[in-house]
Amino acid sequence: MQLFADASQRLEKALQYVDLPEDALAYLRHPKSSLAVSIPVRMDDGSLRVFQGYRVRYDDTRGPTKGGVRYHPHVSQDEVQSLAFWMTFKCAVLDLPFGGGKGGITLDPKSLSKMELERLSRGYIDAIADFIGPDVDILAPDVYTNPMIMGWMMDQYNVIQRRIERAVVTGKPISMGGSAGRDTATGLGAFMTIDAIAPLLELTPSDTTVAIQGFGNAGSILAVELAKAGYRIVAVSDSQGGIYASQGLDIPSIVHYKDSNRRINAVYCEGSVCSVVEHAIISNEDLLALDVDILIPAALENQITDANAHRIRAKYIFEVANGPISSAADEVLKQNGTLIFPDILVNAGGVTVSYFEWVQNRSGLYWSEAEVYTQLKKRMVRATEEIWQISQQQGISLRTAGYVLALERIGEAISAKGTRDYYVH
Structure with missing residues (x-):
């Protein structure tokens, strides 16, 4: 069974215990939008490799979608969609003003140099920049991504937008607004x-x-x-x-x-x-x-x-x-x-x-x-x-x-x- 089909069974089980409008069920059975992108990266030895990347915004009823980006050999559209589905419910459980999103790139990050990882991370943002934003879809770290990678992603988004948008990415280094x-x-x-x-x-x-x-x-x-x-x-x-x-x-x-x-x-x-x-x-x-x-x-x-x-x-x-x-x-x-x-x-x-x-990031006031x-x-x-x-x-x-x-x-x-x-x- 595909991961998303399996994840959806949990939703079906809960429906009998809640009085949910038909419209809500219609919304929640399908992701709002999905994006698959190809990311060409010039490797250190001069060769060119093309990586497959994904981003899914599952539901934004309660606010902009929110979710991590993972780098892993098993990343697929099905996995990313399932994770975005879970994020939708996780944000609602914690009563956060967000919907669920998720992203990923299919690769073994341990096989890339640090410079190759930076080029890949910036290339991913180049490919999805029109799909994300502080009021649309907010990125975060996940499996095999870290504050430095989040910093690269925020910086690349800023280059594209020609302004500082710290709130497009969370999990950044503290020196960059984390x-x-x-x-x-x-x-x-x-x-x-x-x-x-x-x-x-x-x-x-x-x-x-x-x-x-x-x-x-x-x-x-x-x-x-x-x-x-x-x-x-x-x-x-x-x-x-x-x-x-x-x-x-x-x-x-x-x-x-x-x-x-x-x-x-x-x-x-x-x-x-x-x-x-x-x-x-x-x-x-x-x-x-x-x-x-x-x-x-x-x-x-x-x-x-x-x-x-x-x-x-x-x-x-x-x-x-x-x-x-x-x-x-x-x-x-x-x-x-x-x-x-x-x-x-x-x-x-x-x-x-x-x-x-x-x-x-939105207020400019930072907490201890x-x-x-x-x-x-x-x-x-x-x-x-x-x-x-x-x-x-x-x-x-x-x-x-x-x-x-x-x-x-x-x-x-x-x-x-x-x-x-x-x-x-």
């Missing part, structure tokens, strides 16, 4: 969700085991925060594989080691001296099947499907990646009693602080990291509590509850413009 706290926002937001819900689940951090698949920016930041709070993180992994230690891992040491060596290892560090501690080498598949209290998929989509869902033994799953669990796997996990906290809530910290950055943290926590805790209450009151899954909350807000915005009921009655 927001304090943006680089850690996704991981921090996920931690705030776990921290807010732990008392309701009667979880005591020191007695709670955690496994994290994906030790990139979001996964590593979340791991650091969980370790600080006393959770026992027994396994982490990246694209090359994972490590497991039943007694728990020293997360700050692993972060330090990865920053220096670009790979993970079960180490304990004192200053700059690191020594390997007892551990087992495991695969990403093995990590997903560990007997832990909390499983955190923080890598890519479709990591848990109907093919491996029966192996999952975690009591709770917090989705830090976008779409890591297929709709078929949802059903298997539900039958096994696993409670899933959905991506449209758990990883919404990034887009929330991107919204703060956009607000700061403490102010950003305070405002992020308010929104993450409120959204967590709202979804939990809907789930409990209606007896539905947390994922469906998240879509119900989002659909109610999107439906209100569509109704405000006039629907069939207004014109017919």
Whole structure:
């Protein structure tokens, strides 16, 4: 099944729990606009390569579309459309004045030099400049894109427009108008969700085991925060594989080691001296099947499907990646009693602080990291509590509850413009 068709099944499930105007449903079944572009890039050796790029604006009922740009070999029109679909609901869940957008380029970014990456990033903006803008569609970092790449994109847009438009891109370097706290926002937001819900689940951090698949920016930041709070993180992994230690891992040491060596290892560090501690080498598949209290998929989509869902033994799953669990796997996990906290809530910290950055760019007034943290926590805790209450009151899954909350807000915005009921009655 294609990713978008699978993602759409979540929408269908939520529709029976919300009184949505027919017009809203008609809007939400299709993206507002999609763009596919070819990006010619002169390589360092003089050769010319043409890369495929995409941008989708899914729905802008509540405001300009907002979403990241990812660089990955598996980027496709279907994937980008699915991610834009999820962003639409994520923004509504957090009550942000945005719709959902997403973009990407199909490539292995590790195979390009820094200069080639810059030419590619600027070429992407050249190709989509008429499709984006601070009041139309706002870009942000995603998989294998970072503040420097966002800075290149903003600068190229400014060159094309012949004026400074900081708010067209978020996740920029602070020196170029970025927001304090943006680089850690996704991981921090996920931690705030776990921290807010732990008392309701009667979880005591020191007695709670955690496994994290994906030790990139979001996964590593979340791991650091969980370790600080006393959770026992027994396994982490990246694209090359994972490590497991039943007694728990020293997360700050692993972060330090990865920053220096670009790979993970079960180490304990004192200053700059690191020594390997007892551990087992495991695969990403093995990590997903560990007997832990909390499983955190923080890598890519479709990591848990109907093919491996029966192996999952975690009591709770917090989705830090976008779409890591297929709709078929949802059903298997539900039958096994696993409670899933959905991506449209758990990883919404990034887009929330991107919204703060956009607000700061538009106003010219910039916030401290403490102010950003305070405002992020308010929104993450409120959204967590709202979804939990809907789930409990209606007896539905947390994922469906998240879509119900989002659909109610999107439906209100569509109704405000006039629907069939207004014109017919």
